Amino acid sequence: MNDxxxxxxxxxxxxxxxxxxxxxxxxxxxxxxxxxxxxxxxxADQLFGTLKGSLHTLKGNSAMMGLTAIxxxxxxxxxxxxxxxxxPDLRPxxxxxLLRGAxxxxxxxxxxxxxxxxxDRSEAFISEAREFIQTESVGAEVSAPYxxxxxxxxxxxxxxxxxxxxxxxxxxxxxxxRLDGLLETFGETMIAGLGLREAVRDLAVHHRGAGFTDLEHxxxxxEKTLKRLEGALMATRLVSIAxxxxxxxxxxxxxxxxxxxxxxxxxxxGETQLDKTxxxxxxxxxxxxxxxxxxxxxxxxxxxxxxxxxxxATVTLSATQRSDRVILTVTDxxxxxxxxxxxxxxxxxxxxxxxxxPSREEVFAMAFLPGLSTTERVSALAxxxxxxxxxxxxxxxxxxxxxxASEPGKGTKFTMSLPLTLAVLRSLLVAVDGERxxxxxxxxxxxxxxxxxxxxxxxxxxxxxxxxxxxxxxxxAEVLGGxxxxxxxxxxxxxxxxxxxxxMLVDGLLGHQxxxxxxxxxxxxRPPTISGATILGDxxxxxILDTARFAELRTTEAATPSLx
Amino acid sequence: MSAxxxxxxxxxxxxxxxxxxxxxxxxxLAGSTLLHAKNGREGYALxxxxxxxxxxxxxxxxxxxxxxxxxxxRRSENLHPHIPVVLVTTEDSAEDEAxxxxxxxxxYLRKPFTPAQLTELVExxxxxxxxx
Numbered sequence: 001m002n003d004x005x006x007x008x009x010x011x012x013x014x015x016x017x018x019x020x021x022x023x024x025x026x027x028x029x030x031x032x033x034x035x036x037x038x039x040x041x042x043x044a045d046q047l048f049g050t051l052k053g054s055l056h057t058l059k060g061n062s063a064m065m066g067l068t069a070i071x072x073x074x075x076x077x078x079x080x081x082x083x084x085x086x087x088p089d090l091r092p093x094x095x096x097x098l099l100r101g102a103x104x105x106x107x108x109x110x111x112x113x114x115x116x117x118x119x120d121r122s123e124a125f126i127s128e129a130r131e132f133i134q135t136e137s138v139g140a141e142v143s144a145p146y147x148x149x150x151x152x153x154x155x156x157x158x159x160x161x162x163x164x165x166x167x168x169x170x171x172x173x174x175x176x177x178r179l180d181g182l183l184e185t186f187g188e189t190m191i192a193g194l195g196l197r198e199a200v201r202d203l204a205v206h207h208r209g210a211g212f213t214d215l216e217h218x219x220x221x222x223e224k225t226l227k228r229l230e231g232a233l234m235a236t237r238l239v240s241i242a243x244x245x246x247x248x249x250x251x252x253x254x255x256x257x258x259x260x261x262x263x264x265x266x267x268x269x270g271e272t273q274l275d276k277t278x279x280x281x282x283x284x285x286x287x288x289x290x291x292x293x294x295x296x297x298x299x300x301x302x303x304x305x306x307x308x309x310x311x312x313a314t315v316t317l318s319a320t321q322r323s324d325r326v327i328l329t330v331t332d333x334x335x336x337x338x339x340x341x342x343x344x345x346x347x348x349x350x351x352x353x354x355x356x357x358p359s360r361e362e363v364f365a366m367a368f369l370p371g372l373s374t375t376e377r378v379s380a381l382a383x384x385x386x387x388x389x390x391x392x393x394x395x396x397x398x399x400x401x402x403x404x405a406s407e408p409g410k411g412t413k414f415t416m417s418l419p420l421t422l423a424v425l426r427s428l429l430v431a432v433d434g435e436r437x438x439x440x441x442x443x444x445x446x447x448x449x450x451x452x453x454x455x456x457x458x459x460x461x462x463x464x465x466x467x468x469x470x471x472x473x474x475x476x477a478e479v480l481g482g483x484x485x486x487x488x489x490x491x492x493x494x495x496x497x498x499x500x501x502x503x504m505l506v507d508g509l510l511g512h513q514x515x516x517x518x519x520x521x522x523x524x525x526r527p528p529t530i531s532g533a534t535i536l537g538d539x540x541x542x543x544i545l546d547t548a549r550f551a552e553l554r555t556t557e558a559a560t561p562s563l564x
Numbered sequence: 565m566s567a568x569x570x571x572x573x574x575x576x577x578x579x580x581x582x583x584x585x586x587x588x589x590x591x592x593l594a595g596s597t598l599l600h601a602k603n604g605r606e607g608y609a610l611x612x613x614x615x616x617x618x619x620x621x622x623x624x625x626x627x628x629x630x631x632x633x634x635x636x637x638r639r640s641e642n643l644h645p646h647i648p649v650v651l652v653t654t655e656d657s658a659e660d661e662a663x664x665x666x667x668x669x670x671x672y673l674r675k676p677f678t679p680a681q682l683t684e685l686v687e688x689x690x691x692x693x694x695x696x
């Protein structure tokens with residue numbers, strides 16, 4: 001047997017993790033399903049076969065890599081399965097044991113590429129499993145049920161690898177940092193392209209003629225190629241969200257058990273793809289939302305039955321792509337948010353005036369205020385008193401937005417909208433007092449010409465009628481630059497964030513443009529309504545509007561007064 | 565040997581394909597051509613169309629068509645009986661090995677195997693074909 005250091009295939013460790021981590025997660029997922037089916041009295045033999053197949057592959061792969069602790073763990077889980085093959089009656093009582101093993105397996109496989117593994121947890125599991133088999137074997141009439149002779153089984157449901165249709169391996173592994181570098185360079189190229197376009201536009205004032213037309217054609221073709229390059233580059237960075245969803249089955253089960261809830265996790269849209277950077281930073285906020293849903297959102301099985309609901313609660317994680325955004329939802333069928341309680345706390349925090357009567361939608365939006373949703377009880381398992389404000393912040397730094405809808409007694413649904421990519425932003429460029437700003441195009445509901453008369457002042461805040469509703473309006477200079485508002489602006493850009501709409505008064509609309517997003521140096525200090533900056537074609541810098549923060553600005557004070 | 569030697573690897577694990585690539589890229593076997601298939605069905609299709617294959621490394625447990633089914637079909641069709649097929653598996657019972665050999669496997673290779681074991685198998689098969 002090979003030892004860890006001298007393994008001839010050591011250079012394939014990352015490949016091992018790439019292949020085996022999803023397989024280990026699949027073991028966990030399959031077990032969660034099996035546990036349910038076994039409890040219902042269904043032996044689920046085919047699925048059980050899939051489980052054994054995955055364990056077998058994990059064992060073989062780990063052995064090849066010299067990862068003997070993981071090999072032993074997978075082998076032991078196979079032994080438990082073999083034992084359960086002979087004793088279907090014991091399956092329901094053994095699922096917890098196997099799930100603990102799956103948890104250790106996921107963890108160890110995930111850590112395999114990061115240095116030597118400690119075998120403490122796997123060995124603890126192995127002795128627990130041996131004890132189980134020994135105890136249960138005593139008195140059983142089956143003479144020698146263990147180990148079961150392993151059969152050559154036709155396996156189903158284990159799909160590994162992305163071998164091309166011709167059977168030839170057609171993927172290569174690339175260091176993610178190289179992809180980041182490529183993207184950075186592409187950004188510079190795009191900025192240079194924009195500069196070229198600007199220069200050509202200036203020249204056009206004085207020059208006309210065949211040579212100039214050629215220049216314009218060449219530039220147009222360059223721009224088209226850049227567009228295609230952008231698409232191709234983005235495609236190399238896409239990762240399916242199943243890699244994030246994969247870990248939730250075990251998590252939900254663990255949290256549910258610790259809090260005596262019965263929960264079924266349903267996921268959909270796992271094949272939806274997102275930029276790797278977004279995926280990497282999405283796990284944590286999702287874990288918060290799902291853990292919160294199980295611990296605080298769901299009632300105990302008894303309470304649920306009393307309320308006429310199925311004892312087993314459902315938490316759903318879903319992803320779908322809608323044009324250049326991905327919509328993620330976390331839904332539970334629990335008790336729902338209590339608007340009274342949120343409003344009460346918001347008043348205590350001074351976030352809402354004592355006499356204001358915000359709509360239910362607005363009250364739910366307050367759940368994301370700092371300090372509001374942090375639960376008094378810090379759960380041992382969740383291990384955090386993290387509030388929804390932290391979740392909302394993580395989503396916003398990804399250029400996304402989050403909103404919540406809830407119905408008391410029926411459940412709660414968090415909806416997040418995230419950009420497919422973080423690098424390039426389709427924007428509407430606007431002019432304000434000679435400065436230029438970029439507004440994310442996806443968040444623009446409408447841009448329209450306005451007159452002074454269209455803006456009404458109510459309690460010192462601008463309001464206007466828009467598509468049959470009253471929406472708050474702010475002057476761009478005041479919001480973005482901290483300068484005094486001007487009384488006359490020509491255009492209003494109506495920005496949306498979730499259900500909220502807010503108008504921003506500007507001097508001019510300069511057109512649509514793809515801008516390359518640059519992070520702002522935090523030490524510079526910036527108004528909260530700015531999310532980043534970009535370099536325009538002429539080399540000048542334009543700040544990018546943080547639409548979610550803009551839309552939420554002074555919401556509580558500006559809440560829907562009626563116009564007289 | 566005049567042309568580049570060709571080997572067929574039939575395995576549902578990408579990792580294993582890369583392991584074979586490592587072995588066949590270095591040392592005595594450097595310069596070989598590897599054909600890759602991710603299950604028995606694809607493997608059998610390649611096996612049918614490539615009589616120049618020198619040796620097949622066939623995983624036992626695979627979806628679509630497993631190693632034993634591959635061997636059984638090959639025997640019933642008497643397809644390229646001269647090509648040695650090595651059955652690769654994590655199983656370690658003598659009974660399983662006997663079943664593999666009975667189905668027509670030339671050799672039986674247990675995981676974990678080392679590059680040296682692969683090279684040794686290839687050399688042994690070459691020595692055999694020179695003698696006959």
